[in-house]
Amino acid sequence: MEKLYFIPGSQDLYGAECLAQVAADCAEMTAFLNEKLEGTIRIELLPTVETSEICVEDMKKVMCDDDCVGVITWMHTFSPAKMWIKGLQMLNKPLLHLHTQANEKLPYDTIDMDFMNLNQAAHGDREYSFILARLGIAHEVVAGYYKHDDFIAGVKRFAQVAKAIGLSKRTRVATFGNNMRDVAVTDGNRLECEIRYGWEIKYWGIGEIAKLADEATEAEVDAKMAEYTEKYTMATDNIEAVREQARYEIALEKFIAKNKVTAFTDNFQDLFGMKQLPGIAAQNLMAKGVGFGPEGDYKISAFSSVLMKMAEGREGATGFIEDYTYDLTPGAELELASHMLEVPASFAATKPEIQVHHLGIGGKADPARLVFDGVTGDGIQVTLVDMGDHFRIICADIELVKQPLPMPNLPVARIMYRHKPNFKIGTAAWCYAGGAHHSVVSTALTRDDIAMFARLTGTELITIGDDTTEADLQKFFMR
């Protein structure tokens, strides 16, 4: 499991007794937080920073440990911040600064100068915060008493975002084929993606998958079919079309393992050697946390895998989706979001059916796909676009709803949602912000998670929700 290192701060002027108390209090805090965050992250305490040399040694440990996704700091006492400069300059993992105390209440009857010197985070954390600001280091602050629920929730959110950033740095997108011809928003600066987020965008031909699919044995296909029929309802007589998809998933799984890939893209315009466009193969892989972007959309492929990681361990569904069509009934406007095939199985509210239907584009055989109605509940829709000189994340609050009526002739899975604060402002804001038609929808994540990711990665963020007004639209327009 991933871990965070906890580096407390003090100085060597206070004497051994004080430093021993600092270490003991920090050990108690570490044990408490480990109990509360069990299953999410593990926290390990490092030696208290009393000198610049100790800080450097601690940060070396942070930087050299592949399991470590971030660092927590807290100034139990005053800790002159010049001691932190060289250590902090080495750090390139997410940083959480705790602004807390070992004690909840002031001991009014007994407080003396010794107590004040030992418990002066109000003083020491400000000295430390200045150097973080002065060095321009992106970080989060969680303030309050460390045993309070809202404080623990803040640390947990940081842990989940730090784990997602950890995955981001290990993200490798296999692009099978290039971006769909002439499409703008799915393209952008791949080099900048790698520099800012760590995403390696690597090209391979789809023939690699076609070849591996041809090589899949009957036994492997039987095993994959057993997985499908256990999870899904077979609603087609065209079993061979489903077995073909099983071969694609087997091929993709082998390719992913061999090349240490975490996400992939394909493109219906480049299916050389393939009989079908991957449908159920992509849908089933997405439900296992593999990032996917259709039409060569490497950004949404990588971003979806990062956000699925962020949502790990939470209730709700997270995955790729595409904006498709609207119900514009006044006051009851709804969006129907879907894709030509590849809606992640994690969005299913009903047991998915395996169906085979004609696909009008691509010129290939009828592909097998999962068809289902979507999950409901409060959620977010979030995308990432390349503005030329920077990346922009757009995050809209939405409410996923049950589809009002059956759609018996729609051969694809779908979700439906209501925009906030209403259709007119919510969708116009998305348009003004340059939001893509590919996005990630999540009922597990919130705007606060995305905002933390944006801050820690230095990405512009535009949010849309109940606090968005007509006046805000003018701001977008004036950009």
Ligand code: MN
């Ligand atoms: Mn698309």
